[in-house]
Each structure stands twice: as C-alpha cells, then as structure tokens.
Amino acid sequence: MTKHSKGFAKGNQSGGQIMAAALSRHGVTEIFGQSLPSALILAAPDHGIRQVGYRTENAGAAMADAYARISGKVPVVTAQNGPAATLLVPGLAEAHKASIPVVAIVQEVHRDFTDKNAFQELDHVALFSGVAKWVRRVPDASRIDDYVDMAFTNAATGRAGPAVLLVPVDVLDEAPEFTPDAPRRAANLGEYPLDRTCADPARVAEAADLLAGAKAPLVIAGGGIHSSRAYDALGRLQSLGIPVATTLMGKGAVAETDPLSVGVVGYFMAPGSRTSHMRDLVTGADVVLLIGNRTNQNGTDSWSLYPENATYIHLDVDGTEVGRNYEAAVRLVGDARLSLDALADALDARDTAALDARRSDIETRIAEGHEAAQKELLEIVDMDQAPVRPERMMAEIDKQLSDDAIVVADASYSSIWIANGLTASRSGQRFLAPRGLAGLGWGLPYAIGAKSAQPDAPVICVTGDGGFAHVWSELETARRMKLPMVVVVLNNQILGYQKHAELSLFGDHTDVCHFEAVDHAAIARACGCAGVRVETAEGFAPALSDALKADGVTVIDVVTDERAHPPVTVFHGKAALDY
Numbered sequence: 001m002t003k004h005s006k007g008f009a010k011g012n013q014s015g016g017q018i019m020a021a022a023l024s025r026h027g028v029t030e031i032f033g034q035s036l037p038s039a040l041i042l043a044a045p046d047h048g049i050r051q052v053g054y055r056t057e058n059a060g061a062a063m064a065d066a067y068a069r070i071s072g073k074v075p076v077v078t079a080q081n082g083p084a085a086t087l088l089v090p091g092l093a094e095a096h097k098a099s100i101p102v103v104a105i106v107q108e109v110h111r112d113f114t115d116k117n118a119f120q121e122l123d124h125v126a127l128f129s130g131v132a133k134w135v136r137r138v139p140d141a142s143r144i145d146d147y148v149d150m151a152f153t154n155a156a157t158g159r160a161g162p163a164v165l166l167v168p169v170d171v172l173d174e175a176p177e178f179t180p181d182a183p184r185r186a187a188n189l190g191e192y193p194l195d196r197t198c199a200d201p202a203r204v205a206e207a208a209d210l211l212a213g214a215k216a217p218l219v220i221a222g223g224g225i226h227s228s229r230a231y232d233a234l235g236r237l238q239s240l241g242i243p244v245a246t247t248l249m250g251k252g253a254v255a256e257t258d259p260l261s262v263g264v265v266g267y268f269m270a271p272g273s274r275t276s277h278m279r280d281l282v283t284g285a286d287v288v289l290l291i292g293n294r295t296n297q298n299g300t301d302s303w304s305l306y307p308e309n310a311t312y313i314h315l316d317v318d319g320t321e322v323g324r325n326y327e328a329a330v331r332l333v334g335d336a337r338l339s340l341d342a343l344a345d346a347l348d349a350r351d352t353a354a355l356d357a358r359r360s361d362i363e364t365r366i367a368e369g370h371e372a373a374q375k376e377l378l379e380i381v382d383m384d385q386a387p388v389r390p391e392r393m394m395a396e397i398d399k400q401l402s403d404d405a406i407v408v409a410d411a412s413y414s415s416i417w418i419a420n421g422l423t424a425s426r427s428g429q430r431f432l433a434p435r436g437l438a439g440l441g442w443g444l445p446y447a448i449g450a451k452s453a454q455p456d457a458p459v460i461c462v463t464g465d466g467g468f469a470h471v472w473s474e475l476e477t478a479r480r481m482k483l484p485m486v487v488v489v490l491n492n493q494i495l496g497y498q499k500h501a502e503l504s505l506f507g508d509h510t511d512v513c514h515f516e517a518v519d520h521a522a523i524a525r526a527c528g529c530a531g532v533r534v535e536t537a538e539g540f541a542p543a544l545s546d547a548l549k550a551d552g553v554t555v556i557d558v559v560t561d562e563r564a565h566p567p568v569t570v571f572h573g574k575a576a577l578d579y
Helices: 015-025 038-047 057-071 083-098 124-128 141-156 169-173 201-213 224-228 231-239 279-283 336-348 353-380 390-400 413-421 443-453 474-480 496-506 520-526 537-549
Strands: 030-032 050-052 076-079 102-108 134-137 162-168 217-221 244-246 261-264 287-291 311-316 328-333 406-409 459-464 485-491 530-534 553-559
Touching (some): 038 050, 057 102, 083 124, 102 124, 102 169, 124 134, 124 162, 134 141, 141 169, 162 169, 201 287, 201 311, 201 328, 217 231, 231 244, 279 353, 311 336, 390 537, 413 485, 443 485, 520 553, 530 537, 537 553
Parallel strands (some): 076 102, 102 162, 134 162, 217 287, 406 459, 459 485, 485 553
C-alpha cells in the first residue's frame, strides 16, 4: 500500500483516488472548487488536499491565478461541465495573457452519453481553445497519471499558462487494474518555472558590451521577474549602476527605496504620478533592457513612451515576445533569473567605470524627480477633503504597510492607485493586479488566493464599488475558509474609468456609469464579517489599523470623490474632467 492510499489497494483505487494522488504528488495542497467533480473532491482529503470552496467559478479561477503568483506553485481549479465550465473562461483568459500557470480540471458527461445532448454537455475543447495552452480529455482511468503530468508540464514549462484537463465523470468512478509491479509515475512537476533555460552565451556577451558602453542605460522590468523569482539577479544589475523602472506587473521587482529605482512607468505618468518627472529619463535612454515585458499598450503609454532611437536588448522566456513592438538588437531568450545572472557575470568581467561615474548624477535625477512629484501631488490634491481622495487613502496604507504584506487590486482605477501610491520597500514584495485582460471582479478573489498561498502575510485588497459588486458573495468564502484580510472599497458610486474616459473622449458619459448608493459595510456584516463605513479623510487610518489587527475579514467602505482619477496621461488637460 502506498503512503497516500489510505486503505485503497492498487487494484481497487477509483479514478478519483488516482487523480487525487497524482495531484498530491505534484505538491497540490488546495483545490479551488465546488463539489464537482465529486469523486475527486471526496478523495482529496485522503491525500492531504483541502477544498477552497468558491461561490462562483469565475472567482475560483482568479483565486487560483493569485495563488500561483504568490506561491510559485501550479494551482488547481475545478468545475462542472457546461455553464460552470464557461465561467472559468474569464479567469483562464487573464492567466493566459499574464503567463500564469493554472491546471483546470473540468468534469464532462459520461462517455456513453457523448454527443447525445446529455445534461449540460458542451464542446469544452472549443470553449477553452482560445484561453489555454493545452486542452486534452482523459480517455480512461488507467491514463490519469499520464494526463495529469502532461497538464502540469504544459502549464509550467516555457511561457507558463493554463492547461485544461477534461475528465468524463465515469472515468473518475472507474477502478482500473494495474500490473502489481509496474512502475508508477513519481515526478513532482508542480512548481514553476519548471524548466529553466539560459539565453545564448554569445548574445549575453553582446548585451553586456552594449550596457557597459551605454551612456544612458535603463532596465524596464515586467512581470516575468516575479514569475522567475529573479530578484537577486536583477539586483546585481542595479548594483552596477543601471537604473531600473518597472511595469505595473513588475512592481516590486526591485525595492522602490533604492536610489536607482525609477518606479512604475507607463500610461499613468501625468501630474500626480510618482514618475511624472521621470519621462525624460525613459525617453532619453540609449540602451534599454526589457525583461519579462510584453511591451503592451498600457505599459508603453500606447507605444509613445519608449525611445524610438534606443538600442533594445529584450529578455523573455517566450521568443515570440522578443522584439514584438521594439526591434531587439540583442535577443535573449530564456529564463530571467538564469539569464540575468549570466549577464551580471559578463558585466563583472567588463570595465564598468562609465556606469560608476554616472551613478551619482542618475541617483540625484531620480531623487529630485520623486521629490518634485510628491510636491506636485500635494499642490493638486486636497488630501484632507471629503468625500475622501484615494491619494490620501494610499498614503495611509503606505504608512502602515509592512514589507511582508501583499496588496491586491481590482482592475481599472484600483490597479493604478496601488501601483502609483504604494511603495515596494523590498525586492520581491507583491502587488497583484489583473493586467492580462484587466477584467473587473478580480480583487477579492485575488486576495483569497493570495492569503491561501501565504497565510501568515497580511493581505489588503483595494477595489472599486463597481468591481466589488461582481464578487460580494466571496466574502462568505473568505470567512468560511478562515482567511483574514482587509478589503478597502473605494465607493464613489460610479464606474470611474468608464465615466472619465467617455468624458475625455466625447465630452459626455453614458447613463449606466452611475450607481445607486450601496452600504458595503452593511453587506460585510450581513456575511458575518466586520464592516466599517468611513466618510472623512482622518477616519481611514484608524479604521485600517484596527482592521490589520483583526483576526477576520474586514470591509472598509470609504466614500470617495467621484471626480478623483489617477494620473492617466490621456486624461491630462481634458477640461471635461473638471466638473
């Protein structure tokens, strides 16, 4: 009897038991799922796996995504066939675009009922083909181990992403006979990156030559730094005198308190941004090293920010991303950590006196830029006003933020508020935001997934009232699963980004941008959580302090100024927003 069998001999193990054992072998300790596939969920506790029971499948997929980002492990989310499966699509689409591994196990109808219009039968291969790296169906119970291993391998190797395993319900009830002495699979494939590869040494040498000889080098690091856990390797480059900026997903790749840390650059660098005085530092770079950076629209301010005449070195695990929007003079295809360590080694062997000579001037430029931005913010924002300004809230969160805290945000403005208003005090600190597709409703599920992955870390969720309305029900999930966290709701009674974008573009806005008043603190209390209503600027800090000390879920519902918008560059100077 194997150590996981718990009384199930090889000859009479059901498919559900075999699958649970396979997941355990890959280090799975949580399954984000409801009751289906029941045979798997019932077997899971026998193998040390607990179920985190979400209320909605779309939230479950988001929980798994955040769990992967924080833990470095490949998570599992499950769903029933049909409508439940369709609700996984948004979450898997976000993970697919953001290169986050997730294994989704989807129950299908009995094999004897295929193509007979069985209850909730659907073509799941077609459904998931656009949002997953890999979609396969387990043909019979004797192949479960093979297909589970394929799913984890596809999710975690190369450019990570979702893998979908379709399992007919009768396969999980089947009890296949195995040859008693036949070898069984034993590999653990549950962490990512699964296979680290290093960029071509010749190209690493070329990159080192370019950086050593550059007059104004700059690193712009994306989310690939976090996926690779390449913090120390990137820190080696920064220590040589190369300034580092990040995308929103790359925030926390380096400590933002380092004198050579520029901050987040992209589409919110208008007055009020921490990097509003750093644009020239980006546009004036002559050699730009892009790391794990998709050079997407938001990260490049609609491809207007990065310098046209710079020489680009692009490092990514996916060669199809290298040089996609900015032609790469040097292509570095490989894992960020291994490749950056190789690049730092190569630079150590070169004369970097020019980098050393310019360090003081660059540090001064960055410090003066940050100081000017802070002064500018205080000139344009009344931090004491009511309704409360989000900038005041971020300043208060920043004061109370420990370096082990995880901050998650919903899409839209919430993501920008945390990226622009909070400080990564150490490399590796995590600020999670849905930036693959940036759909509303990810904030609270992200917080649940992050807390499940790192139970001892404080978790703060920042969400707007629009995004929070998608997932109120998951407050009960957080309470039931005993996952303490703080949920800060920016309650401005509008879809902020939608209204302000429409005003900016058309001078008018659609009717549905406005909501009726909702008391989110009352909703929290109805779910058995703590709920606090804040209507003044000075009331937020003590409410946050109390919530961080509480051993439970607290929702702080803050009445915020609907006219407040982040420093999005395309909004700057638009008279229609001064209403």
